[in-house]
Amino acid sequence: MTLSRIAPYLQATPLTLILAAFLVLPIATIVMVSFWDYDSIQIFPAFVFTNYEETITSPVTWSTYLNTLKYTVIVWAVTLVVGFWVAYYLAFHIRSATMQMVLFLICTIPFLTSNIIRMISWIPFLGRNGLLNQSLMSMGVIDQPLEFLLFSDFAVVLAMVHLYTLFMVTPIFNTLMRIDRALIEAARDAGASAFQILTNVIIPLAKPGIAIGSIFVVTLVMGDFITVRFMSGGQSASVGLMMANQIALLQYPAAAANAVILLVLVLLLVAAILRIVNIRKEL
Amino acid sequence: MSKKTTDRTGAAGAKGVSRRGLLKGAAALGGLAVGGQAVTGFPTIWAQNPITLRQFGTGVSNLNAIAEKCKADLGITLQMTALDSDAVSQRVVTQANSFDIADIEYWICKKVFAAGTLQPMDVNKIKYYDQIVPIFTTGKLTPESKIAQGTAPNTVGFVEGPDSKKFAPAPTQWMTLIPTIYNADTLGIRPDLVGRPIKNWKDILDPAFKGKTSIINIPSIGIMDAAMICESAGIIKYGDKGNMTKAEIDTTIDFLIKTKKAGQFRAFWKTFDESVNLMASGEVVIQSMWSPAVAAVRSKGVACVYQPLEEGYRAWGGGLGIAKHLKGAQLDAAYEYINWYLSGWVGAYLNRQGYYSAVLSTAEKNMTPDEWAFWMLGQPAKADILSPEGKVMYTAGAVRDGGSFEQRMGAVACWNSVMDEDRYMVRRWNEFIAA
Numbered sequence: 109m110t111l112s113r114i115a116p117y118l119q120a121t122p123l124t125l126i127l128a129a130f131l132v133l134p135i136a137t138i139v140m141v142s143f144w145d146y147d148s149i150q151i152f153p154a155f156v157f158t159n160y161e162e163t164i165t166s167p168v169t170w171s172t173y174l175n176t177l178k179y180t181v182i183v184w185a186v187t188l189v190v191g192f193w194v195a196y197y198l199a200f201h202i203r204s205a206t207m208q209m210v211l212f213l214i215c216t217i218p219f220l221t222s223n224i225i226r227m228i229s230w231i232p233f234l235g236r237n238g239l240l241n242q243s244l245m246s247m248g249v250i251d252q253p254l255e256f257l258l259f260s261d262f263a264v265v266l267a268m269v270h271l272y273t274l275f276m277v278t279p280i281f282n283t284l285m286r287i288d289r290a291l292i293e294a295a296r297d298a299g300a301s302a303f304q305i306l307t308n309v310i311i312p313l314a315k316p317g318i319a320i321g322s323i324f325v326v327t328l329v330m331g332d333f334i335t336v337r338f339m340s341g342g343q344s345a346s347v348g349l350m351m352a353n354q355i356a357l358l359q360y361p362a363a364a365a366n367a368v369i370l371l372v373l374v375l376l377l378v379a380a381i382l383r384i385v386n387i388r389k390e391l
Numbered sequence: 392m393s394k395k396t397t398d399r400t401g402a403a404g405a406k407g408v409s410r411r412g413l414l415k416g417a418a419a420l421g422g423l424a425v426g427g428q429a430v431t432g433f434p435t436i437w438a439q440n441p442i443t444l445r446q447f448g449t450g451v452s453n454l455n456a457i458a459e460k461c462k463a464d465l466g467i468t469l470q471m472t473a474l475d476s477d478a479v480s481q482r483v484v485t486q487a488n489s490f491d492i493a494d495i496e497y498w499i500c501k502k503v504f505a506a507g508t509l510q511p512m513d514v515n516k517i518k519y520y521d522q523i524v525p526i527f528t529t530g531k532l533t534p535e536s537k538i539a540q541g542t543a544p545n546t547v548g549f550v551e552g553p554d555s556k557k558f559a560p561a562p563t564q565w566m567t568l569i570p571t572i573y574n575a576d577t578l579g580i581r582p583d584l585v586g587r588p589i590k591n592w593k594d595i596l597d598p599a600f601k602g603k604t605s606i607i608n609i610p611s612i613g614i615m616d617a618a619m620i621c622e623s624a625g626i627i628k629y630g631d632k633g634n635m636t637k638a639e640i641d642t643t644i645d646f647l648i649k650t651k652k653a654g655q656f657r658a659f660w661k662t663f664d665e666s667v668n669l670m671a672s673g674e675v676v677i678q679s680m681w682s683p684a685v686a687a688v689r690s691k692g693v694a695c696v697y698q699p700l701e702e703g704y705r706a707w708g709g710g711l712g713i714a715k716h717l718k719g720a721q722l723d724a725a726y727e728y729i730n731w732y733l734s735g736w737v738g739a740y741l742n743r744q745g746y747y748s749a750v751l752s753t754a755e756k757n758m759t760p761d762e763w764a765f766w767m768l769g770q771p772a773k774a775d776i777l778s779p780e781g782k783v784m785y786t787a788g789a790v791r792d793g794g795s796f797e798q799r800m801g802a803v804a805c806w807n808s809v810m811d812e813d814r815y816m817v818r819r820w821n822e823f824i825a826a
Contacts (some may be wrong), residue, residue, distance in 0.1 A: 110790025147814075150484065150506065164434045175825075180681070237673050239627035255602055258674070259658045342608045345825035353824075357610070357817050358484060 135371070142364035151360050159365035169366075172345045174375075176307065179261075179336070180329045183268045187325050188318065189270065191276025195317075198277075198308070199284035208285075215277060227267045227335055234258040234266075259341030269341045272328055276321035282311070283317030319385035323378050330374050394676055442724040444457030447472035448479060450745070451663075451683065452572045452690040452709060457737055467724050475662060476609055483508055489596040492725060493712040498542040498611055498807045500568055500712065504556060511550045511565035514724050520566075520752045527708070528562045528572040528748060534800055541615065541633025541806035542572060544708045557764075560669060563706030569729050570749035572741050574673025575704035575799045579670060583694045592616075592623035592702050595677050601655055605669055605678035608659035610820040612807050614677045615705050617643050620806065623702050633808035637815055644819040648826045659824065663687075666686025670695060685792075686784060699793040710749075742766050743779050747796060769795030779794040 128265050145154040163169050194215065202208045218226060234257040241253040254260050287310065295305045311318075332349030347370050354363035446453070446469055458469040472490075474482065482489060487508035495503070503509070514520045525531055529536040530545030538545070542739045548567055549559040558567075580589050585600070595604050604622075605615045606620075618632040629635060629640045635643070638665055650656070656677045660666045667687045669675045680697065686693035713725050731737075738754030741747070741756065743762065748754045755763050764770040769791055776785040791801045 166818075168818075168825050172825050231668070232672070235672050235674055280735060337661075341605075342661065342824065343656065345821075350821065350825070351819055356475075356481070358481055359814075361816075 138364045142368050143359040146361045159361045163365050176346045183329050184238045186269045187276040194277050195281035263339040267335050272325050275324035279320040280317040283314045287313045314386040315385045319381050319387050443468040444491045444822040445470045445488050446492035483677050491714050496709045497544040498809045502544050502809045510715045516728045522750045532812045539803040540631045542808035543806050568712045570710040573708030574746050575706045579685050580698050582674045582696050586675040589698050591620040603676045605658050605675045607679040608661045610817050632808045634806045640816050644823050647823045696794040703802040707807040740779050767796045
């Protein structure tokens with residue numbers, strides 16, 4: 109009797125301990141340090157709001173956050189369209205389950221390499237004397253190399269889409285596979301066009317997958333710093349990059365304050381997504 | 392890894408043994424070893440009492456060849472970690488026990504020495520102290536030369552006492568860093584792509600190079616390159632480029648932002664290899680560069696020149712500092728390592744890479760007369776000049792960019808530095824990068 113009452117707690121204990129030690133404690137430390145004071149070499153315990161004040165009142169912060177949000181929105185929109193497209197094709201146009209799994213695994217092949225390598229390989233491809241420019245020029249499509257291809261917002265978004273689309277494909281594919289095919293037949297029997305089936309049946313039922321994919325992509329892009337640094341050639345800023353700079357300059361409290369603000373912002377975005385879609389309903 | 396760690400602990404455990412005692416024991420053991428035909432190849436005391444020194448620093452001088460030679464000559468195992476300058480300052484301040492030897496630049500020293508994680512060194516224990524290039528002691532290359540702007544090494548090279556954190560204005564017995572490596576930096580160019588002679592720092596602003604230039608994105612170094620450019624272009628005249636006022640910082644950064652918005656820059660680089668790739672791929676044709684990066688571009692068969700400019704060079708220098716926690720045998724080993732560093736082999740190795748070493752007389756003995764004439768005297772090479780790895784770097788007849796040691800180090804306009812308004816400068820620099 110007692111054991112059966114304690115059992116659930118015992119089952120939850122390992123995860124609780126791990127999360128407490130490796131998630132709650134570090135975040136609590138970051139929050140604490142964000143109120144500390146610092147000079148060029150040291151940080152000292154204190155309770156000051158200057159870190160938040162300096163962060164929030166600086167126009168650089170605002171433009172950096174806006175820039176990061178811009179990347180997030182663009183990357184989210186592109187990965188959503190591409191991801192849904194791929195998942196839809198896999199789920200509804202490939203008939204055999206084996207083939208579906210084979211094609212899905214093919215999608216994951218690029219992920220066998222590290223994402224830094226996948227990103228850096230874009231650089232020689234997109235460069236002024238890179239493969240793309242050279243082929244376009246030898247085909248006579250352009251006579252000047254296209255400069256915007258590399259070290260630009262275009263390059264950043266391209267690399268991020270490349271890196272993160274699979275995070276959209278996987279959950280959407282998963283929900284699409286769970287849709288009862290009888291519903292689609294019923295819609296067709298009731299006279300719905302293919303487009304109506306897509307918008308009235310498939311997309312609503314795919315919402316949880318879309319929401320989960322969106323959460324992945326949004327959190328990844330909001331926290332990214334290495335892609336922005338390499339693909340923009342150091343010309344653009346993101347919140348992650350700003351924090352990396354602050355850490356590099358030993359301004360830990362300022363970086364911590366930034367991290368807290370970013371965390372709150374990302375949590376709000378995730379909350380908004382969850383507010384629109386109840387992901388538990390379909391899982 | 393774990394083995395090395397145990398070795399180190401073992402060494403620390405034996406710190407009670409006196410240096411003299413060890414020497415005696417070692418001599419006796421050495422005699423025994425020779426008598427017993429068991430020559431190990433590690434002739435010194437450290438072979439019997441293995442010592443590991445953990446050194447970290449910027450990539451330029453953390454060379455495996457030095458660690459190997461050190462092991463062979465002294466029996467001291469050097470564990471090298473290469474980091475960028477920001478990470479180096481961070482480690483010195485925040486992880487005082489994670490290193491034994493810090494290989495840092497002088498401007499980093501100015502920033503971190505006050506944290507109290509390094510101990511000053513007794514110059515009486517430095518064998519070649521008297522022969523160290525005077526730039527690092529009195530600040531003057533020759534008695535007539537003027538001390539350049541910025542964090543000149545002599546201004547942070549000494550402290551007032553063994554426990555002092557206050558920099559002394561003139562040489563004392565207590566040195567913060569033993570200089571190891573330094574150089575005069577300028578702009579690198581692609582002579583095949585610039586299409587005109589480059590003479591001044593302001594040439595990087597030429598509209599012809601729009602979207603084909605780059606500068607370094609390490610604030611404390613980038614701001615100096617920017618200052619050289621601004622002063623050359625007549626935007627501003629600085630009181631001291633190495634210690635700007637807020638107004639001077641504003642003028643400089645505002646000008647940089649304007650230039651960036653006009654699309655003059657292609658990218659900003661932070662690491663050595665980024666600068667090499669930008670140049671070798673032709674993404675940029677003129678940019679801030681370090682001398683080994685120029686050599687690396689050239690070794691790919693791409694023309695690249697380290698262009699001397701009329702306004703002079705931006706110089707930097709690094710040195711070895713000893714961690715506060717070193718004591719006993721490990722401290723002795725650290726001194727021994729530093730004396731070995733200055734004794735010539737390393738100096739020759741560094742000189743052959745295009746850097747300069749702190750004690751020239753010992754380095755000269757380890758170089759051929761032709762190598763010495765090429766690297767240090769600026770004379771045309773009589774035979775092919777090889778890199779330390781044996782690759783041909785210059786063919787016979789070539790002359791080093793910028794000429795002799797005196798011509799290059801004598802034309803230093805400013806040193807890499809850390810300013811009083813550092814925090815403000817960094818904030819404005821981030822604004823420039825985010826703009």
